[in-house]
Amino acid sequence: MVKRTSFAGDACPIARSLEALGDWWSLLIIREALFGVRRFGEFQNKLGMAKNILAARLRSLVDHxxxxxxxxSDGSAYQEYVLTPKGRGTFPILVALRQWSEEFDDRPEEIATMLVDREKGRPVKKLEMRAEDGRLLTPAETTLKPRPSSRRRSG
Amino acid sequence: MVKRTSFAGDACPIARSLEALGDWWSLLIIREALFGVRRFGEFQNKLGMAKNILAARLRSLVDHxxxxxxxxSDGSAYQEYVLTPKGRGTFPILVALRQWSEEFDDRPEEIATMLVDREKGRPVKKLEMRAEDGRLLTPAETTLKPRPSSRRRSG
DNA sequence: GCCAGCCGGTTTTATAATGCAACCACACAA
DNA sequence: TTGTGTGGTTGCATTATAAAACCGGCTGGC
Structure with a gap:
């Protein structure tokens, strides 16, 4: 088995996310979906990707x-692909990716768009990590703890 | 050319991020690096990945x-891999991925660790997106705007 | 009804990436 | 000089990806 090692059984939540989202196209498909794209052909057009790959990714995203x-939706006998709550829940991931580009990209002038507060038209702030009590946290002020692990451990 | 379509020239900052981070291993390597892993063998051990792939990824991450x-660092004549500021800047991306798993994973009991506030030992809050004036923003309260595009357009 | 054409895919075929294992170079120790 | 561990590179098999051809269901013209 040379399969592209699956992270499905991994205990790390980051690996588990990547299992579903961590290929070249999935997050871009989700990005389009968040913009309201729903139809196969529309995804294919906007992303310019091969149809077989698109079909495989859509299937995978549905499976996940x-x-x-x-x-x-528009009367035609076809189907469309819409985000579930889980899918819409990826929004912060996309924002984090976007902000990383905005902050560190070598050629920021090539970036075409900005994420702005719709009401004011001003750029959104960087994502903030806060403690339960509201304190702003830096990476160094965080650490990992083993989970309570509600039994189930033995096996 | 059947190459795995590059997003390098894409104007979307998300695609640009994925160009650097969007393969199966890069973010996991960065995760380990954030934990303090620096040596080739250490990465290889923790991640259990093929050495040639690891070498290729490390090279790519250095290039980026x-x-x-x-x-x-420890006196031996070998070298180590350390995160740059740009590398440490991926922290929010990893947090976003982690939180997405924590919130939506089908088998959350398999997740081994929690990200906590070091001082209090309590879980960190979900990443928050805020407007410049501090208002908490939902995805629907944001929109994309074309960038000012400081000339350079013509060509 | 019959052919043209679009939408939404699947199949086919070629190439690139991945994974494993073997190999190699260098440092250091004996 | 041989032996061991680290830090990779090289070969080869397998898998994923990509482009293009193909195909079925529906729509529309006639």
């Missing part, structure tokens, strides 16, 4: 509960 | 300015 197929 | 090689 990130997209679901809805039967109609 | 995410890691840099430092000549020594």
């Amino acid at each position: 509960g990130i997209l679901e197929t809805a039967p109609a | 300015g995410i890691l840099e090689t430092a000549p020594a």
Whole structure:
């Protein structure tokens, strides 16, 4: 088995996320979906990717509960792909990726768009990590703890 | 050319981030690096990945300015890989991935660790997106705007 | 009804990336 | 000089990706 090692059984939540999202196209498909794209052809057009790959990714995203197929919407007999809550929950990931580019990209002038506060039209602030009590946290002020692990451990 | 389509020239900052981070291993390597892992063998051990792939990824991360090689540190004549500021800047991305797993994973009981506030030992809050004036923003309260595009457009 | 054409894929075929194992170079020790 | 451990590179098999051809269901013209 030379398969592209699966992280599905990994205990690390980051690896588990990457299992679902960590290929070249999934996050871009989700990005389009967040913009309202729903139809196969529309994804294919915007992303310019091969149709077989798109089909495989859409299937995978559906399997992972990130997209679901809805039967109609514009009357045509085709189906569409819409985000589930789990899918919409990836929004912070996309924002984090975007902000990383904005902050560190070598050619920021090539970046075409900015994420702004719709009401004011001003750029959103960097994502903030806070403690339960509201204190702003830096990476150094955090650490990892083993989970309580509600039994289940033995096996 | 069947190459795995590069996003390097893409104007979308998300695609640009994925160009550097969007393969199966890069973010996991960075995760380990954030934990203090520096040596080739240590990465290889913790991640259990093929050495050639690890070498290729490390080289790519160095090329992208995410890691840099430092000549020594423990006296041995070998080198180590340490995160640059750009590399440490991926922290929010990893947190976002982690939190997405924590919130939506189908088998959350398999997740081994929690990110906590070091001082209090309590879980950190979900990443928050805020406007310049501090208002908490939902995805729907944001939108994309074309960048000012400081000339350079014509060509 | 019959052919043209679009949408939404699947199949086919070629190439690139991945993974494993073997190999190699260098440092250091004996 | 041989032996061991680290830090990789090289070969080769397997898998994923990509482009393009193909195909079925539906729509529309006639």
